Amino acid sequence: MLTDAVASVASVASVANVALAVDPVPWARSQMAFTLAFHIILVPLGVSWSVMALIANYRGIKHRDADAMLLAQRWSKYMAVTFAVGAVTGTVLSFEFGLLWPKFMGQWGAAFGVPFAFEGIFFFTEAVFISIYIFGWRRLKPWTHFWTGIPIAVAGVFGSISVVAANAWMNAPEGVTLDSTGKVVDVDPIGVIFNSAMPLMAAHMVVAAYLVGGFLVASVYATGMLRGRRDRYHRVAFLIAFSVAAIATPVQMGVGDALARWVFIEQPGKFASIELVPETSTDVPEVLFGHLNPDYQVVGGIKIPGLASILSDPGTGTATSIQGLNTIPVADRPTTTEVNVTHLAWDIMVGLGTLLFLLTLWYWASWIFRRDMPRSKWFLRAAASAGVLSVITLEAGWTVSEVGRQPWIVYEKMKVVDAATANTGIWVTFVGVTILYLGLGVTTILVLRMMSRRFRRGDGAGDEEVPYGPSEEPSLSGEEGALLGDEPARPSEEPVG
Amino acid sequence: MSTAAAVILFAAITVYAVFGGADFGAGFWDLVAGGARRGQRPREVIDHSIAPVWEANHVWLIFVFVVLWTCFPQAYASITLTLFVPLTLAALGIVLRGASFAFRKAVIRTRDQRNFGAAFALGSVLVPYCLGAVVGSVASDRVPAGGVAGDPWSSWVNPTSVVCGVLALCTSAYLAACFLVSDAGRLSDDTMVAYFRRRAVAAAVAAGLVAFAGIFVLSNDATYLFDGLKSRGLVFVILSAALGLGALVLLARHARRGARLAAVGAVVSVVAAWGVAQWDYLLPTSLTVADAAAPTGTMGAVFVATGLAAVLIVPAFALLYVLDQKSLLPEEGMPEPTPIRSTHD
Ligand code: HDD
Ligand code: HEM
Ligand code: HEM
Numbered sequence: 001m002l003t004d005a006v007a008s009v010a011s012v013a014s015v016a017n018v019a020l021a022v023d024p025v026p027w028a029r030s031q032m033a034f035t036l037a038f039h040i041i042l043v044p045l046g047v048s049w050s051v052m053a054l055i056a057n058y059r060g061i062k063h064r065d066a067d068a069m070l071l072a073q074r075w076s077k078y079m080a081v082t083f084a085v086g087a088v089t090g091t092v093l094s095f096e097f098g099l100l101w102p103k104f105m106g107q108w109g110a111a112f113g114v115p116f117a118f119e120g121i122f123f124f125t126e127a128v129f130i131s132i133y134i135f136g137w138r139r140l141k142p143w144t145h146f147w148t149g150i151p152i153a154v155a156g157v158f159g160s161i162s163v164v165a166a167n168a169w170m171n172a173p174e175g176v177t178l179d180s181t182g183k184v185v186d187v188d189p190i191g192v193i194f195n196s197a198m199p200l201m202a203a204h205m206v207v208a209a210y211l212v213g214g215f216l217v218a219s220v221y222a223t224g225m226l227r228g229r230r231d232r233y234h235r236v237a238f239l240i241a242f243s244v245a246a247i248a249t250p251v252q253m254g255v256g257d258a259l260a261r262w263v264f265i266e267q268p269g270k271f272a273s274i275e276l277v278p279e280t281s282t283d284v285p286e287v288l289f290g291h292l293n294p295d296y297q298v299v300g301g302i303k304i305p306g307l308a309s310i311l312s313d314p315g316t317g318t319a320t321s322i323q324g325l326n327t328i329p330v331a332d333r334p335t336t337t338e339v340n341v342t343h344l345a346w347d348i349m350v351g352l353g354t355l356l357f358l359l360t361l362w363y364w365a366s367w368i369f370r371r372d373m374p375r376s377k378w379f380l381r382a383a384a385s386a387g388v389l390s391v392i393t394l395e396a397g398w399t400v401s402e403v404g405r406q407p408w409i410v411y412e413k414m415k416v417v418d419a420a421t422a423n424t425g426i427w428v429t430f431v432g433v434t435i436l437y438l439g440l441g442v443t444t445i446l447v448l449r450m451m452s453r454r455f456r457r458g459d460g461a462g463d464e465e466v467p468y469g470p471s472e473e474p475s476l477s478g479e480e481g482a483l484l485g486d487e488p489a490r491p492s493e494e495p496v497g
Numbered sequence: 498m499s500t501a502a503a504v505i506l507f508a509a510i511t512v513y514a515v516f517g518g519a520d521f522g523a524g525f526w527d528l529v530a531g532g533a534r535r536g537q538r539p540r541e542v543i544d545h546s547i548a549p550v551w552e553a554n555h556v557w558l559i560f561v562f563v564v565l566w567t568c569f570p571q572a573y574a575s576i577t578l579t580l581f582v583p584l585t586l587a588a589l590g591i592v593l594r595g596a597s598f599a600f601r602k603a604v605i606r607t608r609d610q611r612n613f614g615a616a617f618a619l620g621s622v623l624v625p626y627c628l629g630a631v632v633g634s635v636a637s638d639r640v641p642a643g644g645v646a647g648d649p650w651s652s653w654v655n656p657t658s659v660v661c662g663v664l665a666l667c668t669s670a671y672l673a674a675c676f677l678v679s680d681a682g683r684l685s686d687d688t689m690v691a692y693f694r695r696r697a698v699a700a701a702v703a704a705g706l707v708a709f710a711g712i713f714v715l716s717n718d719a720t721y722l723f724d725g726l727k728s729r730g731l732v733f734v735i736l737s738a739a740l741g742l743g744a745l746v747l748l749a750r751h752a753r754r755g756a757r758l759a760a761v762g763a764v765v766s767v768v769a770a771w772g773v774a775q776w777d778y779l780l781p782t783s784l785t786v787a788d789a790a791a792p793t794g795t796m797g798a799v800f801v802a803t804g805l806a807a808v809l810i811v812p813a814f815a816l817l818y819v820l821d822q823k824s825l826l827p828e829e830g831m832p833e834p835t836p837i838r839s840t841h842d
Contacts, residue, residue, distance in 0.1 A: 084599030087555065088592045094562045095588040098577025105577070109570025110791030116563045117802035121809060124556045128813040132820065151813075187791065189798035421578065423649070429585050436589065440596055447600050450609075 025420045028100040031430045033402070035092055037395055038437050042086035044394070047156040047206065048213030048244060049079050050130070054149045055240050061142045067233040071240070073137055074455055075217075076149075078448055080134045085444050087127065089437070100426075104409055104419035110184050111176045112166055114192045119162030126155035160209060161202040168197035171401070172266065173410045196266065200259040201401075207252045208397065212390040214245025215356070219387025220452075222380045239373065242383060245390075246360035253357055256350075257311075263404075264312045267411065268323035270404035273334060273342040275308045276301075279324035284308040289347055291340045296325065334406040345399035352393040356386060499790035502568040503779070505803050507772045509564060513557035514768050515672065515761055517625075518665070520554050522673025524594065524621020525666065526696060533611060540614070542689050546680040555595065560806075568799055569789040571642060572779045579640045579647035580631050583658075587627035594620025622666065629665025633658035636775055637719035642784035657718045660711040667707055668764050671700035675744060675760040679753045694748050697760075701745050705738075721781040725774025733773060737766030 053075040060069030098105050105112070129151040136145050169175075175191025176184050218241035221234050264271045271277075276287045278296040286308040290301020306318040313320040325333060334342070359382050366374040373379075405411060409419045523543045530536030530543075566573035577584060597616035601609075630653045634640055637657035641647050652658075674697035681689035715723040726734055744759035775781045779789045790796070 081599050085596055088595035091555065091559060091591050091595075092588045094559050095577075095584055098562075098566065098573050099581055099584060099588075102574040102578040105566050106570050106574030109566040109573060110568075110795040113563060113567025113570070113791075114795060114798045117567055117799045118805075120556065120560050120563050121802060121806050123559070124806065124810045125813060127556050128810070128817050131817055136820070185792060187794035187798075189794050421581070423578075423581050423646070425581075425649070432585075432589070436592060440592065443596070443600060 024423055024426045025417055027426045027430045028420045029416065031426070031433055032096060032100055034430075035089065035096060035433060035437065037398070038441065039086065039089040039093060040394060040398060041391055042082055042089065043160060044209040044212035044216065045079070045082045046086045046126070047160055047209035049075060049082070049217065050133075050149060050152040050156060051210070052213070052217060052240050052244055053079065054146065054153060055244075056236070057146050057149065059236075061146060065236070067236045068240075070233065071237050074451075076134045076137070078451065079130065081444065081447060081451070083127075083130055085440065087123075089440075090123075092433075099423075099429075100421055101409070101419045102421050104414065107182075107414065108173075108176075108184065108410055111173070111187050111192050112169060114187065114189045115162045115165040115169070118193070119159055119166075122155040122159035122162060125151055126159060129155070156209075157206055160205055162193075164202045164205045165193050165195070165198045167401070168201040169193075169195045170409065171195075171201070171405060171411050172197035173413050197262065200255065200262050204252070204255045204259050204397075207248050207255055208394055211245050211248035211252055211356070212394050214241050214243075214248060215383075215390040216387040217241035218245060219384050222383035222386075226377070226380050226384060238383075242363065242373075245356075245386070246363050249353075249357050249360045253353065256353065261312070264322075267405075269325070269328045269332075269334070270342070270400075271312075272323055272325045272328075273339040273404050274346045274400060275312075275322060276339070276343045277308070277322050277324045279326045280321060281324065282309060282321045283318045284312075284320075284322045286311070287343075288351075289344070291343070292336045294336055296336070332407060332412075334404075338403050338406045342400055342404040345396040345403065348396040349393050349400060352389050352396070356390060356393065359383065359386060498793060498796050499568070499787050502564065502790065502796055502799060503786045505799070506561065506564045506568065507768070509557060509561045510772075511765055511768045513554075513561055514665075514668075515764055516554040517557060518669040518764060519672045519676050521621045521625045522669035522671065522700075523677065524618050525670045526673060526677065526693070527614065528618030528622060538686075538689060539692060542677060542681050542684065542686070542693075545684070546677060555591075558591075564799060564803075567795055568791050569779055569786070570791060572784055572789045575640050575642050575780060575784065576631070576635065578645075579649070579652050580634055581646075582649055583627040583630050583634075583653045587624050587631070590620040590623030590627065592620075593617070594624065625665040625669045626662040630658040630662035632665070632771065633661030633719075635780060636661070636722045636771060637715075638721060638781045638783075640780050640783075642780050642789075655718065656714045657711075657722075660707060660714050664704060664707045664711065664767075667700055667704035668767060671697060671704055671741075672760050672764055674700055675748065675757050678748060679757055682753050697748055698745055701741055704741065708738075721778070722771070722774050725776070726770060729776065730770040730774035733766045733770035737763045737770060740766060 053072045056068040056075065057072035059065045060072055129148055133145070133149045133152060136148060140148065169192055172195040174195040175188040175193075177186035177188075179185045218238055221238040221241065224234050225238065260271075260274075263274070275284060276290060276292060276298050277284055278292065278298065283306050285303040285305050287298060288302040288304070290303075291299055293299050309316075309318045309320040309322060312322055325339065328334075359379075362374055362379060362382075366372065366379075407415050407417070409416045523546060527536075527540055527543050530539040562573070565576075593616045597613040597620065601613035601617060634647075634653045634655070634657070637655065639647050639652040639655065639658075674693045677693040678690055678697060681693055715726070740759045740763035744756045744763060747753075747756035747759055777786050778784065779786050
């Protein structure tokens, strides 16, 4: 009778399933895009925050800088939260590869999976050492503790290189041998990992991680300074984070330029979308904004004559010929909407990237000429908004890469429509995931703010009661041991649970 | 070659079943610990025992997935195609659990902690049940190979899946209780030692009953597996029963370390019994290990990665575990459970 009951539940459920059937492909695409776009926000923090914390930690120990030490401690605690959210959203991605793209994974898993086998090692290392670092503040000796943070930073970089290698392989599917039916019969792991798209994409992503992480953290302290919290603690925090971003940004412009040239040569279709080129021609203008209408004509926008050709290959200048969308067989063309999304995303990435670059120039100029950071309120305002802007830049960059590849999931080897699940109930998971993630996002921000408020109350003159929270203010009066090694006094704490 | 990859896959599943299982089980005990006041002390002990390691434990699952989709892409595609619903629920549970556990550490107010605690505990029950049910579906021949989806519902809402899901829950709870007895012992808290010992016994009895019922269910619902368990897997079935009982005896005799080892052994044997019984199918009875295998180049890369992992991660993981077990890693933002002085141990 257990069997009967179970069977009847199952049949009721199947009926409900059929009644609400949808075309799975757009839903699968949207869900993948949404969950990836969410995860990628946490990635820069995972990669670069540990480095910033280590810089502060180093200063703290080496120069006995209490503010820096306090920063390192607090940052590591925020990191625990953002890393945890990154980990769970990343795990969801690994479910989704199969749940949304079973045919893609079935056919290409043997190649696409290779970089992930290595990525696993790095994330594992990162997870282990992040645990040790965060929970090890009190009991490990200062320098020992500092060194347990180094593997986090290293693993973060290599972890993201591995993941991006997998994504790059979707752009440049090399290292596989197919038989006549299209089945993968041999895989050259080196060829897969070090595919031709990988070096520049990985570099661009890693630099982006430092850029975005730096701006995000700096923007928090810039906001604090605008609200009048201009103590040394805020200044140290801002300087560390902003300097990281200000080093990464100019580098990123160079790497991006090289990457664009790679796309120009290897993925002319994507490049045509990026530059909005309906027909192959020379002396192609750079179109800012604007769009392609259904008749494949460029409408609106600001045209800068010849610039797209010049940038594509400065050697040949305006004579550089750029392949147009018309060279793509009709069946393999992206839709005009996809072209327009790619182009707009491109404008956003390059536009915001340029603004961020100018902001860092201001910062460096001020250091060079005045030996201090800019004093202007406008600088702080710009820095305060740079965090969000850099995240938008990052998302735009990924949109260029992913939407620009359409209609292919594996470039010129498999189309998205052939890869998707046939599950017609998928809209349910899309709605569910969206709600869950929105809740997760809001909660993450609330929790981080709650922590920051608690920390700040701990800072204050003691006018507010602080019945709990670790007493973390390191005292500088004693030996180094007293700084960290000893167990600080614990205030009485409230029962929890 | 494909055999070696299958062994790696099963080893990873086993490790996840043990470490992840203990983690989930702790969440289960958190769920049933009662109201805020009554459950306070058990929750402190639970929190204390899992905090620093949960994220690392969790990576084992990803490792399982990665090995599965890289070495046996067809199997991964078939499983995700058919078992869409329980896997989605498991993913949901992982998000709830992982995020809320981290959040709970970070917030201070009792009400917030309680909400996150509830989400955490809920996730801890959902995930092992769903993953157990997935194993049941695979083992009972309900996941067809070859790019066709099995029934989205009856593939996992069926007697074998239910039994496997509940069994996963019971073994996790059992394992966790055995670990928590040790942890409570380290805190010299006799009340909690007795508390978790009672729960270990209860979970063991429940697991035993489910396993017993499972015999009847499997005999007509999962014949390939059942035959395998009767022949190739019999050793492991007996071993797991013996170790499970042995752990209880050791617990009763206050041999905590031995009890913990025996409990781990029992769970390892259960997973091994399953693996051996369905050998050499990855998906009984439509996809063998050899047929599902990826090309040699891929396998080679995974072996290298596994080797590197063994060299790099095992020591790191061991370090973390030792530090944790020695309580060298107190948590930030949470009161450390204070050791209670006791007269004996
Ligand atoms: C947030 C930082 C950021 C900044 C300032 C820039 N980018 Fe970028 N860009 C990214 C962040 C990014 C990214 C999100 O990280 C992407 C997505 C995929 C990738 O590898 O990097 C990307 C992709 C991407 C692509 C597509 C690669 C592909 O198809 O896979 C090109 C051609 C460029 N970038 C070029 C540029 C240029 C010329 C920039 C200079 C103005 C630039 N990016 C600034
Ligand atoms: C290694 C990392 C990534 C992998 C393996 C990956 C993989 C995929 C896959 C399998 C799809 C579905 C097929 C398709 O529509 O082409 C997809 C689509 C998409 N991804 Fe990525 N992706 C990665 C990174 C990202 C990131 C970080 C973003 C952030 C914004 C992103 C944005 C998108 C978008 C917008 C789509 C939908 C494209 C469309 O269908 O028009 N991707 N990606
Ligand atoms: C170091 C920075 C990063 C952190 C901390 C992070 C966090 C995580 C974690 C913990 C997972 C779970 C899987 C695992 O543990 O192996 C994961 C998976 C994933 N991440 Fe990230 N991630 C990072 C970088 C990236 C980057 C740069 C991208 C995309 C461009 C990305 C896209 C993905 C994808 C597609 C998955 C699913 C694949 C898998 O399960 O292995 N991640 N991430």
